[in-house]
Amino acid sequence: MIPAAAHQEVLAVVGPRGVLDRPEDLTLYEYDGSVDKARPDMVAFPRSTEEVAALVRIANKYHLPFVGRGAGTGLSGGMVARAGGLMISFARMNRILEIDLPNERVVVQPGVVNLDVTLAVQGDGYFYAPDPSSQRACTIGGNVSENAGGPHTLAYGVTTNHVLGLEVVLPDGSIVTTGGKETDQPGYDLTGLFTGNEGTMVLVTKVWLRLMRAPEMVKTILAIYNSAEDAGRTVQEITARAITPVAVEMLDGLMLRMVEEATGAGYPLDAAAVLLIELEGLKEAVEEQVEQIRQCCAACNAREFRIARSAEERDLLWKGRKNAFGAVGRVASAYYVQDGVVPRTQIAGTLRVIGEVADRHGLKISNIFHAGDGNMHPIIMFDKHKPGDLERAQRAGEEILEHCIRVGGSITGEHGVGMEKNEMMGHLFDEASLAMIGRFKNLFDPECRLNPGKVLPLGKGCMEIRQRPLSAASEI
């Protein structure tokens, strides 16, 4: 609970219309796009960095846990207020502060929606590269905190490769700026350290981003297969021939039927898998690469090879991909998305293992993922009203991640560890490496107030002061 005095002080900072604290309002702020839930005691909506810092100071004064929130589209429980307390929403800090095309930069507040950055500059021939599937809703602040990815990160890199500077509020309420429009400033790369901290070390209040020049030509290809394994082999073949697509996405048969029903994107209903491949660059390069990809697909038994003939066709193919999670929602009452990564040569084998896990648990698992960089997204469907089904889904997810670790991969490529996979961290890293992450957490947040109970296995995160025991708040 928030003490009355703290409540008053928060109101004094953000005003009466800058606060939500009725239970029916707070319900909307207790979850993200994953399956865990926990209710904050109060949500505050600051309009400036100074207001964020003031809120942090109040949280410290009254010993309240606090957590930042963007759009709540995360997929690992990163913004779920696991210990309750004060949630700081960046919904009102949603202005693009500066567009600086000659210097290839844009400066934004954390609540700016990812896609809005590209929309603001695409008329001038520029774009912001990281493109998570939630890009119509998710915010840059959340992207920075989670180091978000997306299909086109295969060629262009993830969020951290495009963030050049940050203004952050530290858990003690102080404001620090790292980096900026210029690269190569001296000193440690704090911008790189803070990007992907999952909201556990700092709150991001301003971001300097790199813009890229839009390519001269884009070609989007749909390759259709009667076997998922052949699709997986195609990815290896593309790498072996040193072809460099900007995106290689794979949808299995189950997924493309769900997507097709929901979007009518033109995906074949009877195929076992499709690859969505995009090539970008100079006309002379793209035209040659389309032919090379055609040969790869043919060599791997693709039954059909389609090239989008217009921007509309291209958009439709991508709409199918990017709205996939919504399509699943039409079919299954609940689902659980995993985010494991495997070396590219292990994709076909991993798909087999996922099939075995599904059979073993009697669950439907569908796959839609960034095949080009081995980032798997098995979507585990379950019935949330059936007792034990969620636990079965979670167990299946863990088994898939254990396989990813076994073949030299990782438990998360872009969604973050959050409160979903924190217990799995002990399978990926040894004690010393986990303790080092804990030391960083402790250095920035010794009282363990900022987003407690995330990233590290419980009991390893906060070293000096233990937070109050966390209730397993997830009644779904």
Add this chain to the structure above:
Amino acid sequence: MEILHPDTPAGLAEALAAAGAARQRIRLGGAFTKNRMGGPVGPADAVVSTDRLTRVLQYEPKDLTISVEAGLRVAELNRVLAENRQMVPLDPPFGAQATVGGVLAANCTGPRRRLYGTGRDLVIGMKFATLRGELIQTGGMVVKNVAGLDMGKLLVGSFGTLAAMAVVNFKLIPMPPETGTFAQRFETAVDLLEARDRLVRGVLQPAAVDLLNPAAARRVGLDGFVLLVQAGGNRAVMARYASELTRAEALDDGIWERVREFTPEFLGEHASGMVERRWSTLEGMRAVMELKEPVVARGGNGVAWVYHANGETYRGAGVMEWGPEDGTGRAAGWPEPGAELDVMRRIKNMFDPAGLLNAGRLYGRI
């Protein structure tokens, strides 16, 4: 002075732990090519070199990843990769001797960073040894990975002041089928920067966009203000560059070795020479290009190096990245750090509370 050459990552961790326990001040390095960089370097009781950590631990060309020990020379790394037409395009100075760990610790970058990025973009995982004798893992062997804090970013550019890199994992870049180098010459810095703007605002995607002022151009056998471009791609792409870069002279790719080794050659000739690094926006590069001293700049990144024959011409606009042989004249190496320096010092203190590791290396500020 005692010089330790551990030959395993565990041995490196033990060496640091032993020296740390004995409260010895440690000078940490690879091939020690960059003794004049980032100082003034403080005194040391022991030297720890990674020069015997030279193994390739894991290389699967089809995964486009490699894991190597930090003492492997960058040249050797790229020789191994070239057998599969792959590369780690860091292009550091002292390219023949410099080690992977040293290049990353000093965050040495090269011309092709416009397209391929720098160490922070190419490293996907790392093991580093701490003064506590631990080997810490961060990242891994896959190109997309957000499990845990990205401590590798912090180690890149830390000049060995926090910990010692033992193992580094890279993502790999396929070599383009062909490459080409083009030089355009101009009378003034304004003309040079206009040409640079036309290039980077267009659809061409060159790997390198370097700028040389006349004093620098003379040192590599060119003249005037020079826009030096490297591009990769198929034959048709190369022809496109040749036609769009009007009045450009096609040069041999060998010119890039002269550019990459510009700093070592200059320092070799000038015992009291200094190299200043300045950073700016793309638009903010005119003043530096108009200096009388030789200037080599990454025109697509806003970073410029100014070559001072001695300390008299240094006005403190950037950091003194390389200093005189005798270590003098370095007091103002990093003129105006901001509030973030305090955060950096807290991190340093967490890793190395007694200040034993590579004292002074961060321009005397850490």
